[in-house]
Amino acid sequence: MPAPSRHPTGRSSVAPTSLPAGTASAPWTRTAADSLADQGVDANRGLSETEATQRRRQVGPNALARRRRRSTWRVLIDQLRSLITLLLLAAAALAFVFGERLDAVAIAAVIALNTLIGFCTEIRAVYSMEALRRLGRTTARVRRDGIVRELPAAEVVPGDILLCTAGDIVGADVRLVQASGVQVDESALTGESVPVTKTLTPVPAETGLAERGCMMFQGTAVTRGTAEGVVLATGTRTEVGRIAELVEAADSGDTPLERRLERLGRQLAWASCALAAAIALAGLATGKDLFLVVETAIALAVATVPEGLPIVSTLALARGMWRMAQRHALVEHLPAVETLGSTNVILTDKTGTLTENRMTVTTLAQADAVWTQPPEDAAEDDTAGALPDFAREALELGALCNAADRGDGRSTASGDPMETALLRAASEHATPRRTLVAARHVVHEFAFDPDLQMMATVHEDAEGRLHFAVKGAPEAVMAHCVHARAATGDLVLDAAARAAWTRRQEELAGNGLRVIAVATKVTPPPLADPYRDLTLVALVGLIDPPRGPARAAIEVCRRAGIRVVMLTGDHAATASAVGRAVGLLARGERAVTPGPTPWSTATRRALLHATIVARASPEQKLRVIELFQEAGDVVAMLGDGVNDAPALRRADIGVAMGLRGTQVARQAADMVLGDDELATVPVAIEQGRAIYANLRKFVVYLLSCNLSEVLVIGSASLVDVPLPIHPLQILFLNLVTDVFPALALGFGEGSRSGMTRPPRRRHDAFLGRRHWLGIVAGSLTISAPVLAVFWIVRAWRAEDPAAAVTVAFLTLAAAQLFHIFNMSDREAPTFANEVTANPWVWGALAICTGLMLAAMWWPPLASVLATVPLDAGSWVLVLGASAVPLCIGRAHHWLGRTRRAAK
Numbered sequence: 001m002p003a004p005s006r007h008p009t010g011r012s013s014v015a016p017t018s019l020p021a022g023t024a025s026a027p028w029t030r031t032a033a034d035s036l037a038d039q040g041v042d043a044n045r046g047l048s049e050t051e052a053t054q055r056r057r058q059v060g061p062n063a064l065a066r067r068r069r070r071s072t073w074r075v076l077i078d079q080l081r082s083l084i085t086l087l088l089l090a091a092a093a094l095a096f097v098f099g100e101r102l103d104a105v106a107i108a109a110v111i112a113l114n115t116l117i118g119f120c121t122e123i124r125a126v127y128s129m130e131a132l133r134r135l136g137r138t139t140a141r142v143r144r145d146g147i148v149r150e151l152p153a154a155e156v157v158p159g160d161i162l163l164c165t166a167g168d169i170v171g172a173d174v175r176l177v178q179a180s181g182v183q184v185d186e187s188a189l190t191g192e193s194v195p196v197t198k199t200l201t202p203v204p205a206e207t208g209l210a211e212r213g214c215m216m217f218q219g220t221a222v223t224r225g226t227a228e229g230v231v232l233a234t235g236t237r238t239e240v241g242r243i244a245e246l247v248e249a250a251d252s253g254d255t256p257l258e259r260r261l262e263r264l265g266r267q268l269a270w271a272s273c274a275l276a277a278a279i280a281l282a283g284l285a286t287g288k289d290l291f292l293v294v295e296t297a298i299a300l301a302v303a304t305v306p307e308g309l310p311i312v313s314t315l316a317l318a319r320g321m322w323r324m325a326q327r328h329a330l331v332e333h334l335p336a337v338e339t340l341g342s343t344n345v346i347l348t349d350k351t352g353t354l355t356e357n358r359m360t361v362t363t364l365a366q367a368d369a370v371w372t373q374p375p376e377d378a379a380e381d382d383t384a385g386a387l388p389d390f391a392r393e394a395l396e397l398g399a400l401c402n403a404a405d406r407g408d409g410r411s412t413a414s415g416d417p418m419e420t421a422l423l424r425a426a427s428e429h430a431t432p433r434r435t436l437v438a439a440r441h442v443v444h445e446f447a448f449d450p451d452l453q454m455m456a457t458v459h460e461d462a463e464g465r466l467h468f469a470v471k472g473a474p475e476a477v478m479a480h481c482v483h484a485r486a487a488t489g490d491l492v493l494d495a496a497a498r499a500a501w502t503r504r505q506e507e508l509a510g511n512g513l514r515v516i517a518v519a520t521k522v523t524p525p526p527l528a529d530p531y532r533d534l535t536l537v538a539l540v541g542l543i544d545p546p547r548g549p550a551r552a553a554i555e556v557c558r559r560a561g562i563r564v565v566m567l568t569g570d571h572a573a574t575a576s577a578v579g580r581a582v583g584l585l586a587r588g589e590r591a592v593t594p595g596p597t598p599w600s601t602a603t604r605r606a607l608l609h610a611t612i613v614a615r616a617s618p619e620q621k622l623r624v625i626e627l628f629q630e631a632g633d634v635v636a637m638l639g640d641g642v643n644d645a646p647a648l649r650r651a652d653i654g655v656a657m658g659l660r661g662t663q664v665a666r667q668a669a670d671m672v673l674g675d676d677e678l679a680t681v682p683v684a685i686e687q688g689r690a691i692y693a694n695l696r697k698f699v700v701y702l703l704s705c706n707l708s709e710v711l712v713i714g715s716a717s718l719v720d721v722p723l724p725i726h727p728l729q730i731l732f733l734n735l736v737t738d739v740f741p742a743l744a745l746g747f748g749e750g751s752r753s754g755m756t757r758p759p760r761r762r763h764d765a766f767l768g769r770r771h772w773l774g775i776v777a778g779s780l781t782i783s784a785p786v787l788a789v790f791w792i793v794r795a796w797r798a799e800d801p802a803a804a805v806t807v808a809f810l811t812l813a814a815a816q817l818f819h820i821f822n823m824s825d826r827e828a829p830t831f832a833n834e835v836t837a838n839p840w841v842w843g844a845l846a847i848c849t850g851l852m853l854a855a856m857w858w859p860p861l862a863s864v865l866a867t868v869p870l871d872a873g874s875w876v877l878v879l880g881a882s883a884v885p886l887c888i889g890r891a892h893h894w895l896g897r898t899r900r901a902a903k
Helices: 032-039 049-059 072-078 083-097 101-133 239-249 256-285 290-304 308-326 336-342 389-400 417-429 433-439 474-479 495-510 550-559 572-581 601-608 618-630 642-650 663-668 680-717 727-746 769-796 801-823 839-857 859-865 872-882 884-902
Strands: 139-144 147-152 161-165 173-185 221-233 329-331 345-348 360-365 370-372 441-449 454-460 466-472 481-484 514-523 534-543 563-567 635-639 653-657 671-673
Touching: 032 173, 032 221, 072 101, 083 101, 161 173, 173 441, 221 441, 239 642, 256 680, 308 329, 308 680, 308 727, 329 680, 336 653, 336 680, 345 618, 360 389, 360 417, 360 495, 389 417, 389 433, 389 466, 389 514, 389 534, 417 433, 417 534, 433 441, 466 474, 466 534, 474 481, 474 495, 474 514, 474 534, 495 514, 495 534, 534 572, 550 563, 550 680, 563 572, 601 618, 618 635, 618 642, 635 642, 642 653, 642 663, 653 663, 671 680, 680 727, 680 769, 680 801, 727 801, 727 839, 727 859, 769 801, 769 872, 769 884, 801 839, 801 872, 801 884, 839 859, 872 884
Parallel strands: 345 563, 345 635, 481 534, 635 653, 653 671
Antiparallel strands: 139 147, 139 161, 161 221, 173 221, 329 671, 360 370, 360 534, 441 454, 454 466, 466 514, 514 534
């Protein structure tokens, strides 16, 4: 036996020669007997326990590669990866080396606080996601040594004979060797919302996954019939496993916010180094003491780096994360909260996302009559949707000719989605099955025949007559009918009548409905051929209905400048019908089918402008996302199936459904919607936009304040005067007057016009030219009054230099507090805006005022900060000078609004 090799996912695997000889690369092209021979197994006995154990050692457990959980240490280390945090660490180290231990300890405390907040928030999310990922473990029934055993699906090996019946989850990829009326729901794997009929017939090698009728795949659900198959692939070798490998390969990378903040950090690093070097050289050139030069450099480093930025950004994102959790959206990684806010393209799956993933009867039709189910909000006395006689009979026939586990005909019915839909429709609009069967008990059931494409049930009434209920594919049922129901009585189904019925069938199918036909006949005993001389009653149209809030959610996204594109593996006609129902597709527009890769330039252009992309494989979904990303779009992907997992991982943010979503999809996503509501996504987008606007607002505020400190220190260092602000006072300002107001800005509700503006472009800088101009202007209006009062008091009270420093310190602090009101939107009124209406702002001002008074009159703090008591004249200077930035800023806003209104 060859030595095991190491699988890319980390599991041991074996070379192909260690598997049974003759295994075909396309088993769906071979007969059942060939597949059994390939695996060296007898279908009646199965593998022996000894052989099964040996094979399990060779191929490993039947388990998918799990996305490795972020370890506790990794979550902790990730909190320190920010460049701004590294700058703070460098400043702390520099302060410690030159003996400024109090400064070093204070900076270290800032870093520790930020790390603790981020760690506690993200570790909670990690454990919450792990709880979701533990859902969905399955068992399997296999035949070994001639005995049927039930065991964990992880113990299934290639060559096992797997037995499945309605309601089972298929535990591996199998080639069918026996099948009786089998249908399988493969929507999680292929995106097809309609169960697929399975047979033993081989198909050509080029047949797509959704059309391989002789195969069943791991993770799909049997909805009808019984089947036996030989296991050909387990674990990572299955179709689901192949998708899982695509998921692992699809690295989403950093979020836009992380990239923007990293870019800002680099800019601040260069600015800090350049300023420190320039001021140090100027100090040495003017003959200043070396220790004073070093002290000034440390002060500049502290002043340049916004210590509050990591704390405030982390807390703002965490608050957004908590608010999203209250709206049933669980976010695993903090910056993902903001990513939705920068999204300009949403790619969404159809089944279970835009639709209910629950078949529903919507239309009952004859050649010349149609009944459509009324909307849910129709009035109870509305007669427009009154049920005609033919429709009532059709629903009752659909309920009688039914193989679903009936339950009460409503919520507890299970089995084939089409058949449960027929039971629900009969209970809601006609007569429940249990009432029908009580009057006409079941005599015989003819199971669905895949070759005939029909099934039938026979019922006996009180007079002993036999009533046949038949349903199936329209062309198959019509071929066995000789009459057709009509309002005037039964008519002969001649060529003209058949053509009319066929046109009606094509019309319903063109609207994206799945169409079946129901027929009947009544005969005396004995039991005869159920499919002979039937009377065609009606065509039944079914569809997976759109989710209620989907249309409104799509409209909200459009108003916000966000494109919503359906990306589905389903048929183009079905996808187009759903698209029109939710307002995604205008009448006359058509879905785009991508076709095989590589795509031509014309195909790529068509995909970039498409509203619906149909018949997309998992690999093609991945390529479509990359296509949009290459065009500069920020892409969110919504999905719930296994086939969506690679796309969820590759998108800038993947959003999975928590209730109906598969474990693989939830594992690949950044965000999980606990209520499966598409309407939650616009809420997340609005929250993300508000967070981004708040982040930028408080960054502008922080940098304005910090640059003013740089200007104050830099100006003093260029001439032979003491520093107006001591390094420890700067750190105190950055921790107090910066952090609390900035945090209040970060906790704001945001502008009400946030969802009426276009989204940001992927490559837009975090701060644009307008923001940098505002930062410079704001810092000048703060620093100029501070320097002015410093010179005034220094000349006025030359015998008390500490008084000048104290006045400069208090003026700088108060001016920064006043400056927060300049952070309102340019279009907002002067006195009634999102800043003045923010209760957090007023709370922050109260706290900062108290702390500044404590810095003056609480002896321990006053001693550390080297402040001294002031007289009344000095306080007048402080209050007057600190109001200058507010007055200038408000005047600038007013003039700007007036100028724009005049245009």
